[in-house]
Structure formats: structure tokens, C-alpha cells
Amino acid sequence: MSDKTFEKTNLNRVKRMPDRGKYDAETIYPIIDESLICHVGFVDHGRAIVIPTILARDGDKLLLHGSSKSRMMMHIAAGNEISITVTHLDGLVLARSSMHHSMNYRSAVIFGTGTIIDESEAKMRALGIFTDKLIPGRWDDARKPNPIEEKATMICEIDIESASAKIRTGPPGDDDEDYALDVWAGILPMRQIFGDLIEDPLLKDGVQVPKYLEDYKNSRQ
Amino acid sequence: MSDKTFEKTNLNRVKRMPDRGKYDAETIYPIIDESLICHVGFVDHGRAIVIPTILARDGDKLLLHGSSKSRMMMHIAAGNEISITVTHLDGLVLARSSMHHSMNYRSAVIFGTGTIIDESEAKMRALGIFTDKLIPGRWDDARKPNPIEEKATMICEIDIESASAKIRTGPPGDDDEDYALDVWAGILPMRQIFGDLIEDPLLKDGVQVPKYLEDYKNSRQ
Structure with missing residues (x-):
């Protein structure tokens, strides 16, 4: 893990609730x-466009991919700045007073610019990182991209210019006088889990679920 | 439910995979x-800033709230345009070929501008909508905001100028010749669940978990 810490600037400084701000790679990555x-x-014709997409990390660089015709990829390829936001919702915070209700969360915001990965070997390596980010072990099992598929996709490597995390954990914080109220208070935890695998109706007879996939499914229950 | 359909324009048109695009409120809401x-x-000093926050809906309007000192709320209060993106990750799509891997998801993108809700009764009603969005039934149980708390928070009502949804469901789509491969294919479903309630260590003795909360916890298992 990187021991990098990102400089606190006007760009990444957590302004609301600054005690929830973190700037080290060990927290952010x-x-x-x-x-x-x-x-x-990203900004497109003066508007802030926000696109959900898969994200992977390769050391201190982030990887994004998409069709070479997508607006987001063309924007990055042209050298324009983007922001990348990742948010985990960990729980609902039930305070005694309505106004102290909150959420427990971990979020990271990254600013940077990207460059296209064009060289074939580097591109195949990056495609492997994406596939194994989705399902660890999948790259070695699935059919690998052929040259036409490789050309149709664009991969950008993002240099992190600035980054920060914002984290809330723990029980609610109520006003002193509210602790005497007869209102239940605490945390309703939330997490994302995997369900049971659903076989493709067109799956070839006799193909079994591989162990890496069974293990992965069981890793988030 | 609204029978509204949003006009397809350059702003909300789903450009990549247009067959996944939907424009009716019945899908989007x-x-x-x-x-x-x-x-x-939103755009701030030429940069696209992306902020995770709670979202509620009141008929054909969306509600956002925050401190009156937050950059996002000041931006909206000044009449500037924002975009609002909501994303549900429903599953991982495992194809036989690496390049046809995908995710099942439902996302919605809304563009609009906001106005501050200032009048006290309307503001209290909106605060109730937020609290009950987080935990249905909570507003009537928790201590309601006092005038000082009401003043410290800002609520904006967003007029939806344009909206669209993008949805992927179902099994992977592989190239014809790949269906013969000995690679397991299908869906690994994902969902967000609630865990067991965690009592505040400072909870007053004898306060029980209310039924609406127990029911809510059980609604996402």
C-alpha cells in the first residue's frame, strides 16, 4: 500500500465537517x-455531467474504460480534467432528534487528468485489471479480447492530481438534553451483498460454477 | 404515480446503448x-464537483438539503443548474468473453434548477419527507426540529427540466461462436441490505425498538 499523502488544497479540502476529512492513500485507496x-x-458545454462507470486502480493510477465513441472517454482523451467520486453507504444513523439523523459512509473524491493507453500489451494488462476487479480470477477463465475488440474499447489511465476521503462512523450525536427522550437511537447498518448465482439459460450443458466465483460470491454475504 | 414523459433532447438522450434509455416518470421515479x-x-470555478447526498421526492419535484453554508446549497440557491444521478447496481454480468462482461443496473439522471423553501410550514413538511425517506415512520417518533435547527438547514426544491433512466437487465450477450465455450456464464446478483440494529451505547434504559423500525429493517434482507 502507498504511504502517499495528498496535499490539502482548496480543491480537495473537506470543508463541511472537516474532522471527517482524510488525505492519505492508505485511507483513500x-x-x-x-x-x-x-x-x-466532467464539464461539457458548461454543464456538469455525471456518469456511473466501473473503476479500477493500478498502483497510484486509476483506470477508466469505455467505448472510444463515448463522450466521457473523448473528454478524458482530450486531456480535460475529471473528478471521480466513490461512495459507500454503511448505515443509517438514528438520533433522538430529527435534525441529528445522518448516514455512516465512506466517500473518496479524486481529481485528475488522463491519458489513453494505446500500446497493445499495456492495454491487455489493463483489461485484465478491469475483469479481475469485477470478478477476481475471471480474466484467466474467460475468452480474452481479440484485436478487433481491443481496438473498440478505450482505456484511460488517470493521474491523481488531488484526492480526499470523507468518513462518518459510529453512533448518533444528540443534544445533551435529548438523551433523556424515550426515542430509540442507534445505527441501522447497510451493506451490499451478492445473491445466488443465476445461470445463463443458454449455458452449455455440464459447465460448472468455478471455485473462484463461488468463493467471490461467498465473500459478500 | 405521474404519467409524465420527459422530452428526448440532446441533454437527456441516452447516447451509448440507446435501447437501454427510458424517459417516463413511471420508470424514473x-x-x-x-x-x-x-x-x-455542478460546475464550480470551471470544475465539475460531484457530491453524494440524501435525495427525496415530492411529487414532480426533488428535494435536497444541507447546511446553508455548503457550496452545493449556495450554488443551487443562486439559481444555477445541477445534475442529479442515482445508480443502483443490481448484478455482475459474466459473459463467456471478457469483453462482454457488464453490470446490471438502473440509473437515472435529472437536470434542473432549484429554489429555496423558506416558509416555515413548507420547510417542516419537507424535513418530514427527508426523515421518512431515511426511515419511514421516523418523523412522528423523533424530536422535531426547533426554530434554531430549522434555520440552520437549507432545503431546495428542484424543478426537473429533463430526465432519463438507463437500465440493463438479464443474462449476458455473447458472440455466437462463444456459446460453445466451457466458460460458466450468468449473473451474480447484488443488493443492498440492512443488518441488525446497533443500539446507541447511551440509549436510555428500557427504550424498545419501535415496530416501524423493525419492519423497515426486515424490508431489505
Whole structure:
């Protein structure tokens, strides 16, 4: 894990609830790694466009992919800045007073610019990182991209210019006088789980669920 | 439910995979209602800022709230446009070929501008909508906001200028010749569930978990 810390600037400084702000890669990277998707923000004709998409990390770089015709990929390929936001909702915070209700969450915001990965070997490696981010072990099992497929997809490597995380954990914080109220208070935890595998109706007879997939399914129950 | 359909324009038209695009409120509103959070996008000093926050709906209007000092709320209060994106990840799509891997998802993107809800009765009603969006039934149980708390929070009502949804469901789609491969294919479903309630360590003795909360916990298992 990187021991990098991102400089606090006007861009990444957590302004509301600054005590919830973190700036070290050791906090930020696991938030990225645990999430299968992110929300990419960019300015297009003066508007903020926000696109949900898969996110992968390769050391200190982030990877995004898409069709070479997608507006997001063309925007990044042109060297424009993007933001990447990752959010995990960990629970609902039930306070005694309505106004102190909150959520427990972990979020990360990254700012940066990207460059296209064009060289074939580097591109195949990046495609492998994406596939194994989705389902660890899948890359070696599935049919690998052929040259036509490789060309049709665009991969961008994002240099992290600035990053921060914002985290809330723990019980509600109520006003002193409210602790005497007869209102139940605490946390309703939330988490994302995998359900039971659903076989493709067109699956070839006799093909079994591989062990890496069974293990992965069981890792989030 | 509204029978409204949003006009397809350059702003909301689903450009990539257009067959996944939907423009009717009957599809879009449930995507909003099922999600506790959204990602708000806005342009600040030429940059796309993306903020995760709670979202509620009141008929054909969306509600956002925050501190009156937050950058997002000041931006909306000034009459600037925002985008609101909601994303549900429903499953991982395992194809036989790496390139046909995908995700099943439901996402909605809304563009609009907001106005501040200032009048006290309307504001209290909106605060009730937020509290009951988080935990249905909570508003009548928790201590209601006092005048100071009411003043410290800002609520904006967003007029939906344009909206669309994008949805993927069902099994993978592979190239014809790949169906003969010995690779397991199908769906790994994902969903967000509630865990067991965690009592506040400072909970007053004898306060029981209310029925509406127990029911809500059981609604996402």
C-alpha cells in the first residue's frame, strides 16, 4: 500500500465537517478498491455531467474504460480534467432528534487528468485489471479480447492530481438534553451483498460454477 | 404515480446503448425513490464537483438539503443548474468473453434548477419527507426540529427540466461462436441490505425498538 499523502488544497479540502476529512492513500485507496463503480464528473458545454462507470486502480493510477465513441472517454482523451467520486453507504444513523439523523459512509473524491493507453500489451494488462476487479480470477477463465475488440474499447489511465476521503462512523450525536427522550437511537447498518448465482439459460450443458466465483460470491454475504 | 414523459433532447438522450434509455416518470421515479443517496453534479470555478447526498421526492419535484453554508446549497440557491444521478447496481454480468462482461443496473439522471423553501410550514413538511425517506415512520417518533435547527438547514426544491433512466437487465450477450465455450456464464446478483440494529451505547434504559423500525429493517434482507 502507498504511504502517499495528498496535499490539502482548496480543491480537495473537506470543508463541511472537516474532522471527517482524510488525505492519505492508505485511507483513500481501499475505498476505491472496495467499490465496483464510481461517478465520473466532467464539464461539457458548461454543464456538469455525471456518469456511473466501473473503476479500477493500478498502483497510484486509476483506470477508466469505455467505448472510444463515448463522450466521457473523448473528454478524458482530450486531456480535460475529471473528478471521480466513490461512495459507500454503511448505515443509517438514528438520533433522538430529527435534525441529528445522518448516514455512516465512506466517500473518496479524486481529481485528475488522463491519458489513453494505446500500446497493445499495456492495454491487455489493463483489461485484465478491469475483469479481475469485477470478478477476481475471471480474466484467466474467460475468452480474452481479440484485436478487433481491443481496438473498440478505450482505456484511460488517470493521474491523481488531488484526492480526499470523507468518513462518518459510529453512533448518533444528540443534544445533551435529548438523551433523556424515550426515542430509540442507534445505527441501522447497510451493506451490499451478492445473491445466488443465476445461470445463463443458454449455458452449455455440464459447465460448472468455478471455485473462484463461488468463493467471490461467498465473500459478500 | 405521474404519467409524465420527459422530452428526448440532446441533454437527456441516452447516447451509448440507446435501447437501454427510458424517459417516463413511471420508470424514473421508482429509481429515485428506492435510493437513499444521489450524486449531485455542478460546475464550480470551471470544475465539475460531484457530491453524494440524501435525495427525496415530492411529487414532480426533488428535494435536497444541507447546511446553508455548503457550496452545493449556495450554488443551487443562486439559481444555477445541477445534475442529479442515482445508480443502483443490481448484478455482475459474466459473459463467456471478457469483453462482454457488464453490470446490471438502473440509473437515472435529472437536470434542473432549484429554489429555496423558506416558509416555515413548507420547510417542516419537507424535513418530514427527508426523515421518512431515511426511515419511514421516523418523523412522528423523533424530536422535531426547533426554530434554531430549522434555520440552520437549507432545503431546495428542484424543478426537473429533463430526465432519463438507463437500465440493463438479464443474462449476458455473447458472440455466437462463444456459446460453445466451457466458460460458466450468468449473473451474480447484488443488493443492498440492512443488518441488525446497533443500539446507541447511551440509549436510555428500557427504550424498545419501535415496530416501524423493525419492519423497515426486515424490508431489505
